[in-house]
Amino acid sequence: MLTDDLKLWFFQLDQLLLQLQPQWRLQPMQAKALPFADAELNALLLSLSLEQCDAIDQNPVLQQHYFAGFFPLLFQLMPQLPFFQAKGLSLPFWLSTDIGGRKWQQISLFAEAVGKKDGTVLEWCAGKGHLGKVLCFAYHNEVRSLEWQAELCQQGQQQADKLQLKQNFIEHNVLQGEQQQVFSGVDQLVALHACGDLHRVALQAGVAANCAELHLLPCCYHLQQGDLYQPLSQLAAQSQLKLTKQELKLSVQGHNTGGERVRRLRHTEVLWRRAYQLWHNEQTGSELYQPLASTGKHWFSGEFAAFAKWAASQHQLHWPVQQDGLCYLQQAQALLLLQRRIELVQHLFRRPLELWLVLDRALYLVEQGYQVQLQQLCEASVTPRNLLISAYR
Numbered sequence: 001m002l003t004d005d006l007k008l009w010f011f012q013l014d015q016l017l018l019q020l021q022p023q024w025r026l027q028p029m030q031a032k033a034l035p036f037a038d039a040e041l042n043a044l045l046l047s048l049s050l051e052q053c054d055a056i057d058q059n060p061v062l063q064q065h066y067f068a069g070f071f072p073l074l075f076q077l078m079p080q081l082p083f084f085q086a087k088g089l090s091l092p093f094w095l096s097t098d099i100g101g102r103k104w105q106q107i108s109l110f111a112e113a114v115g116k117k118d119g120t121v122l123e124w125c126a127g128k129g130h131l132g133k134v135l136c137f138a139y140h141n142e143v144r145s146l147e148w149q150a151e152l153c154q155q156g157q158q159q160a161d162k163l164q165l166k167q168n169f170i171e172h173n174v175l176q177g178e179q180q181q182v183f184s185g186v187d188q189l190v191a192l193h194a195c196g197d198l199h200r201v202a203l204q205a206g207v208a209a210n211c212a213e214l215h216l217l218p219c220c221y222h223l224q225q226g227d228l229y230q231p232l233s234q235l236a237a238q239s240q241l242k243l244t245k246q247e248l249k250l251s252v253q254g255h256n257t258g259g260e261r262v263r264r265l266r267h268t269e270v271l272w273r274r275a276y277q278l279w280h281n282e283q284t285g286s287e288l289y290q291p292l293a294s295t296g297k298h299w300f301s302g303e304f305a306a307f308a309k310w311a312a313s314q315h316q317l318h319w320p321v322q323q324d325g326l327c328y329l330q331q332a333q334a335l336l337l338l339q340r341r342i343e344l345v346q347h348l349f350r351r352p353l354e355l356w357l358v359l360d361r362a363l364y365l366v367e368q369g370y371q372v373q374l375q376q377l378c379e380a381s382v383t384p385r386n387l388l389i390s391a392y393r
C-alpha cells in the first residue's frame with residue numbers, strides 16, 4: 001500500500017470513528033436500555049436472541065449482512081488487507097514439541113513471512129524463543145532472544161543448545177535502560193505478540209538503532225503505562241480521538257477462538273457472575289461492582305448455588321442454603337441479552353479501532369523513513385491478532 005493510501009485510510013477511519021462515537025463509546029454492562037437513537041436499529045437488535053448475537057458477533061459476513069445498511073461507510077472502509085500467501089515451511093515435527101497447534105501455525109507462518117537466509121535476528125519478548133528457533137533452523141539465522149523471565153531464558157537456551165542452534169537468550173527488561181547494545185549487528189527485529197508498551201518500545205528502539213527490517217504482529221494495545229493512548233505518528237497525534245485504556249481494550253476484545261464447549265462455559269461464567277452480582281447488590285445495598293477473583297472453570301459445569309456460595313464467601317457473605325438463585329439468573333439473563341445486543345453494535349468498531357492503531361504504527365515508521373507493508377498473516381481463527389507490520393529501510 002502506498003504512503004498516501006495509508007494516510008488517506010487513516011484519516012477516513014479517524015473521521016468515521018469520531019463521527020460514530022455514540023455507537024461505540026459505551027459501557028454495555030451498565031446499560032438499562034438500548035442507547036441507540038435509530039428506531040430501526042433498535043428493532044433489529046430487539047429481535048435477536050443471545051445465540052444469534054453470539055453468532056453474528058463472531059462472523060464478519062453476518063455482521064455485514066445485518067449492519068452494513070446502518071453503517072455503510074464503516075464497512076466500505078474495511079478493505080481486506082491481503083493475506084500472506086504461505087507455501088509452507090518444511091519443518092521437522094520435533095521442533096514443535098510443547099507448542100500448541102494454533103501457536104505453532106502462527107510461529108511457522110510468521111517465520112515464513114519474514115525469514116531471510118543468514119543474517120542476525122533480534123527476537124523481542126521471546127518467551128521460550130520458539131520463533132527464534134524456527135528462524136535459526138529454517139534460515140540459518142543467528143538469533144538473539146530477549147526475555148525478562150530468567151526461567152524462560154534458561155529453558156529456551158537449554159533447548160537451543162540441545163538442538164545446536166545459534167540462538168542466544170539475553171535476560172533483559174525491554175522497558176528499562178539502554179537498548180542500543182542489544183541491536184548491535186542486528187539485521188531484523190521480530191516481535192510476535194508483544195503487548196502494548198512492549199511493541200511500542202520495540203518500534204522506537206528499532207528506529208533509533210536504524211535497524212534495517214522490523215516485523216511486528218502487535219497485540220493487547222491496552223497494556224500500557226499511561227491512562228490515555230500515546231500516538232506514535234504525527235497524523236494520530238493531531239487526531240481528536242483520545243483513546244482510553246478501556247477503548248484500547250475494545251480493539252482486542254471478545255474474539256472467540258475456542259470451540260463450542262469453551263463458548264458455552266464462558267457464557268455460563270458470565271451469566272453466573274452477573275446473577276451473583278445482583279444478589280450481592282441486594283444484600284449490601286450497593287450498586288458498586290465487586291470484582292471476583294478469576295476461578296477454575298470446573299465451577300461452571302456444576303450448580304449455580306455452589307458457585308454463588310463460593311463467591312459469597314469471597315466477599316465475607318453467606319449464601320442461604322435454601323436459595324437456588326433462579327430469580328437472579330432470570331434477571332441476569334435479561335441484562336446479559338441487553339448487554340450482548342449493545343455489544344453487537346459496539347463490536348463492529350473493534351477492527352476499525354485496531355486498524356487505526358496499526359496504521360498509527362505504520363505511519364510512524366513511514367515518517368522515520370521506512371517502507372511499510374501491512375498484511376494479514378493468517379485467518380482470525382488462528383489468531384485474531386493477525387495484522388503483520390513489516391518495515392524496510
Ligand SMILES: C[S@@+](CC[C@H](N)C(=O)[O-])C[C@H]1O[C@@H](n2cnc3c(N)ncnc32)[C@H](O)[C@@H]1O
Pocket residue numbers: 124125126127128129130146147148149152172173174175191192193194195198
Ligand atoms: C505474549 S508473550 C509472547 C512470547 C512469544 N513472543 C510468543 O509469541 O510465543 C510476551 C512475552 O513478553 C515477556 N515480557 C513481558 N514484559 C517484558 C519486559 N518488560 N521485558 C522483556 N520481556 C517481557 C513475557 O515474559 C512473555 O514471555
